[in-house]
Amino acid sequence: MNVAVIGAGPAGMIAAGMLARRGQSVTLIDEQTGSGGHLRYDRYPVGSDRHDSDSWLTELRGAVDSSNAVVLLSAIVWAAFRVGDGFELAVNHAGAERTIVADHLVVATGTTDLALIVPGATLPGVMTSRAARILLNRHDVLPGQRLVVVGAGVEAERLTSDLASAGAEVSAVATEKIESIAGSRGVESVHLTGDRTVTADCVVVARGEAPDLQLAGMLEAPRTYDSSVEGWRLAVGADLPGLSVIGGALLGAAGPAHVVKATIDTVERIAPAGPESGEIGLDITGAIIRWEAVQG
Amino acid sequence: MNGHGARRRATGTASAVQITFDGEPLTAVDTDTVASALIAAGHRVFTIDSHDGSPRGGFCFVGRCSDCLMVIDGQPGTMACITPVRDGMRVETQHGRGHWGREGQS
Numbered sequence: 001m002n003v004a005v006i007g008a009g010p011a012g013m014i015a016a017g018m019l020a021r022r023g024q025s026v027t028l029i030d031e032q033t034g035s036g037g038h039l040r041y042d043r044y045p046v047g048s049d050r051h052d053s054d055s056w057l058t059e060l061r062g063a064v065d066s067s068n069a070v071v072l073l074s075a076i077v078w079a080a081f082r083v084g085d086g087f088e089l090a091v092n093h094a095g096a097e098r099t100i101v102a103d104h105l106v107v108a109t110g111t112t113d114l115a116l117i118v119p120g121a122t123l124p125g126v127m128t129s130r131a132a133r134i135l136l137n138r139h140d141v142l143p144g145q146r147l148v149v150v151g152a153g154v155e156a157e158r159l160t161s162d163l164a165s166a167g168a169e170v171s172a173v174a175t176e177k178i179e180s181i182a183g184s185r186g187v188e189s190v191h192l193t194g195d196r197t198v199t200a201d202c203v204v205v206a207r208g209e210a211p212d213l214q215l216a217g218m219l220e221a222p223r224t225y226d227s228s229v230e231g232w233r234l235a236v237g238a239d240l241p242g243l244s245v246i247g248g249a250l251l252g253a254a255g256p257a258h259v260v261k262a263t264i265d266t267v268e269r270i271a272p273a274g275p276e277s278g279e280i281g282l283d284i285t286g287a288i289i290r291w292e293a294v295q296g
Numbered sequence: 297m298n299g300h301g302a303r304r305r306a307t308g309t310a311s312a313v314q315i316t317f318d319g320e321p322l323t324a325v326d327t328d329t330v331a332s333a334l335i336a337a338g339h340r341v342f343t344i345d346s347h348d349g350s351p352r353g354g355f356c357f358v359g360r361c362s363d364c365l366m367v368i369d370g371q372p373g374t375m376a377c378i379t380p381v382r383d384g385m386r387v388e389t390q391h392g393r394g395h396w397g398r399e400g401q402s
Binding site: 031032033074076112113115122123124125126127128130131134135138139140141142143144145146166167168185186187201202212 | 300301302303304305306307308327328329332335336340341342345350351352353354355356357358359360363377378380
């Protein structure tokens with residue numbers, strides 16, 4: 001069976017590797033220049049309570065590379081259609097248009113950061129937390145010198161501390177305190193409730209994330225508006241013939257173990273009882289992801 | 297001049313790549329995207345919005361938001377955030393929807 005896996009983050013890479021080793025003909029597609037998804041810019045130091053992203057990425061790339069999965073990078077899936085019992089994907093691969101035909105689609109598109117809706121939020125210098133992480137961790141570029149981090153969760157706290165360690169002056173501000181952002185050609189100041197103004201050259205929005213369901217939506221996957229994610233999530237128990245949604249794209253529709261559990265469920269559904277069954281154990285404790293090879 | 301405090305902290309083992317931004321030479325490193333090279337060099341306006349003329353400078357940096365569309369090697373609508381730099385690359389601010397194959401847009 002031809003399986004197209006869209007999104008080469010952890011969930012997509014696990015699914016692609018396992019399906020390919022079970023004899024399926026797998027194409028793993030990602031718009032970025034490298035596989036790994038958020039592992040390419042999220043950094044947890046070795047020995048911290050979080051999984052070390054570099055070694056996990058190395059492990060996942062090894063699992064995909066040693067399989068027969070074909071990896072298409074710099075490949076943007078810009079439309080998807082049901083054709084007969086299968087699917088056709090319109091893909092722009094490194095600037096050239098091509099069509100990919102698949103019997104089964106695995107949607108592993110991950111999440112999108114929530115935006116900040118206040119006047120001035122479109123000014124250059126306002127960016128998402130993952131944008132700041134990409135600049136800092138992939139490119140060693142500090143996105144500003146006087147930053148305001150907007151949000152209150154774990155990611156906002158981590159980012160505030162990471163940016164401060166990198167040499168920036170950082171204020172953490174709760175979302176509801178931001179009234180507007182001002183500047184002519186980019187961020188210059190942030191106006192807060194209580195008639196306060198903070199000078200800033202960068203505003204980082206770390207309010208959380210919503211599942212990225214644009215592609216699943218194009219294929220008419222049933223979705224529900226969920227105010228807790230400020231967006232659409234997959235409807236729980238949705239029946240999706242020929243289509244699997246896994247990983248972060250399931251946010252709000254599955255439990256905390258969604259990355260791994262949904263991946264394994266999907267692989268079992270498409271290619272049951274393959275030779276790899278039981279060889280890989282994966283454990284999730286809250287947001288902490290660990291990947292362990294089980295011996296024997 | 298933007299007058300903001302973005303800067304590159306270190307270049308590690310990356311090697312230099314020469315590009316141009318609106319006709320001016322700019323030194324990037326080979327691991328850069330167009331967006332990271334511009335931010336590191338102190339440029340944060342990538343696009344001028346076609347509706348109200350407001351400046352845009354990239355919001356998501358993962359190829360999602362379309363706030364970083366630039367004219368790259370003459371091709372408008374190219375996402376600066378997921379386009380790697382290449383020696384000799386011509387990067388131009390995009391005005392509105394841009395124009396095909398035209399350098400130095402008005």
